[in-house]
Amino acid sequence: MRRPAGGWLAALAVAAAMAGCATPMDARKDAAYQEAASVADRPVVRPVRSVSSFSQSLMCMDQMLRAAELPTTLITSKQFVDFSGKVPAATKEMVITALSQMSRISNAFRFVDFEVDIARQDTVQNLTTILLNNNQMQLQRPALYVSGAIAFVDQGVINNTFDTGVSGTRVDLGYSRSRNATVVALEVHLGDFRTRTIIPGLDSANEVVIGSGGQGVDLGGRIGSYGVRFNVGRDYAVGTGAALRTLVDLAMIELVGKWARVPYWQCLTLDQSHPQFQRQMREWYVESGSGGQFQLLRSSLISQGYLPAASGELGVAHPDMRDALARFQADRGIPVSGTVDFPTYEAALGNFVSLAEDGSLARMGWNGADLQPVVAAAAGDDPRAARPSPPKPARWAIDLQIENPQPAGERPAFDEGEQIFLSSTISRASHLYCYFADSAGAIMRLLPNLLQPHTLVSANQAIRIPDWMAPNPGFILDAGRPGTEAVMCLATTEEALHKMAPQMRTPPLARMPAVRTLDELRERFAEVAGPEGLVTQSVQWTVGPRKAAQANGGAPAQRQ
Incomplete structure (x- = not known):
């Protein structure tokens, strides 16, 4: 039987196509298509900060710890174990973040980042170990440590499923709905590092419910000899990581509040800690x-x-x-x-x-x-x-405080040669300048200096004067001769020092012959920044004679 010519032509076309597929492709021909890949892989949603229901409560605790005037405490943390394997989250890092947010203004905690587990050590840890073994480095021993674990994960504690459907000659219709809830528990304790014992009563055990649900509609049918099918569904799931951050923030507020003996529960009753706060704000x-x-x-x-x-x-x-x-x-x-x-x-x-x-x-x-x-x-x-008040601009101000322990209600007083520690916090991001006036009337600039050259500081960030947490604080502030000394900090909306006369731009920690008083210094800044672009705050103290027990003194401000 003789095949038609059209059949042979079709076979030849298929063979040619297969031969073409065997030939290597020219990558240059796809360049116009592939050049969009570097743009297509970019996210389409802006990043957002990771928050929990207690983010505002952490800021409240920071203010409360500052008011309690607690000294800075070194703290560290163990790795949090999840035996269930159902919560893949960096719990220890969440603990560090919570402690950091409670220390922005108060300087209440400083985390000692030292990993004992060899399997988890990184390049910095390896270098630290080498320096420690060679006696070229020393680590400060923390006073406290955080211990905890994911206590349990009970999946599907409650589960509700509903399915129904009807079927006909040409149409099938189905509807399904499901809901379930999982319980995640976190237990955290605070321990004494020196004795490696858990402090009784300083514990936190909380649970959170993680829910999910969904519903769907299935429609199927036949039109003649062809079949069609549609499926529409809606599902939601509460994130495990976000739920765990909420537990961690709550646990750290409880532990720190109990340890510091402050009324931490006042920070847990904020409106922002309401479970539906963010969802309601999103609807509005x-x-x-x-x-x-x-x-x-x-x-x-x-x-x-x-x-x-x-x-x-x-x-x-x-x-x-x-x-x-x-x-x-x-x-x-x-x-x-x-x-x-x-x-x-x-x-x-x-x-x-x-x-x-x-x-x-x-x-x-x-x-x-x-x-x-x-x-x-x-x-x-x-x-x-709380009730609404008439609208008025929030006050832009500096909070300048002496951090040395002082009896309540008494004027600060120091002995000659005694070290003085201060901190400055601004309510809005501003450029910060701080000056010192000794008992003889000499004025010198403390900030900015060679080791702290930047003037722009963020809002609600405690700037230590001097920075006693830094290995090289830049200077030491000692009480000088008997009399009255003071420190003034000025904040401007724009950088002001470079706009001032050359005699005002003397080197830091050196006497300024151009000004005689802090009031005159304030006037010079006001000329450059304007009345609306400047806020100031001053503190002063008295210096008494050196005590006999003190054997060494120091200049009011000297380089280290």
């Missing part, structure tokens, strides 16, 4: 729309002092608005973008949310574009007692 964020979001955020920035009162007409693309957003984001630890996103919206409006009488979250003083800040309840008061 979506309901406001882009225009409403920006309008509310702009009013909040004005009320908090990041924008002047006459900034009500600035648009989102205005340089001043983008700069204000960036400074606010940097002060709150949010990834800086200069744009209106949900983390910025939540941080700016969090103080305008309170608990209603029924326990739900309610907008307080939130009337269109006019935001009235909620008055914070006093320590120990019910946070629901």
Whole structure:
């Protein structure tokens, strides 16, 4: 039987195609397609800060520990074990972050990063071990350590499943729904490093429920000899990592509060610790729309002092608005973008949310574009007692304090040659300058100096004067001759020192012949920064005669 010519032509075409596939392809022909890969692999959503329901509570604890005037304590942590293998998270690093957030202003804790487990040691740890063995390095012994583990993970404690369906000659329809809950428990203890014993009563055991659920619809049928099928589903799952961070933050607040003997429970009753806080804020964020979001955020920035009162007409693309957003984001630890996103919206409006009488979250003083800040309840008061107050810009201020222990209510006094320690904290990101005036009237600049050359500091970050935690603090501040001494810190919105006259730019830690008093120094800065771009704060103390027990003295400020 003779085959038709068309069949042979089709066979030849298939053979040619197969031969072409066997030939190596020219990669250069795909260059235009592949060059988009470097862009396609970029994320499409901006990064956000990792927060929990107790992030604001950690900041509250920082303030509480500072008020308690606790000395800095060295602390370390063991690795947290998860025998279930169901919670793959870096729990120890979460502990370090929680301790760090409780020490921004108070300097309450300093974490000793030393890994004992050889399998977990990195390059820095190996180098540390070499230096320790050669007596070229010493490690300070921590006073406390954190011990803990994932106690248990009970999966599917409750599980509910519902399935139903109908079937016909040409149509099949099905519906399914499922819900389940898993319980994760974390137990944490605080131990005494010197005796390697767990301190009785300093423990925390908490659980969190991780839920998931889903529902779906299946539709199938036949049209003639062809079959069609559709499936639509919706699912959700609460993240294990985020739930564990909540447990860690809560545990560290409990442990630190019990150890420091401070009323830590006042920080756990904040509105922001409400389980539905972020979800409710997200709903309001979506309901406001882009225009409403920006309008509310702009009013909040004005009320908090990041924008002047006459900034009500600035648009989102205005340089001043983008700069204000960036400074606010940097002060709150949010990834800086200069744009209106949900983390910025939540941080700016969090103080305008309170608990209603029924326990739900309610907008307080939130009337269109006019935001009235909620008055914070006093320590120990019910946070629901907070009520809106008339809108006014938040005060831009410096908190300059003497860190040496002093009797309550008494004026600071030091003996000649005694070391003095101070700290300075600014409510907003600013450029910081600090000057010292001795009892003879000589003035010298402490900050910035050769080892601390940068003037820009973040909001609510304690700047130590001198930096007693640094290996080389740059100088030592000793009480000089008997009399009255003082330190003044000045904060400006823009860098001011380079704009001043040459005689004002003397080297740090050297006498400044151009000014005679701290008041005159303040006037010189005001001429450059303007009345709205400068805040100052001063502290002074008296110096008495040297005690007989003291054998050595020191200059008011000397290089180390």
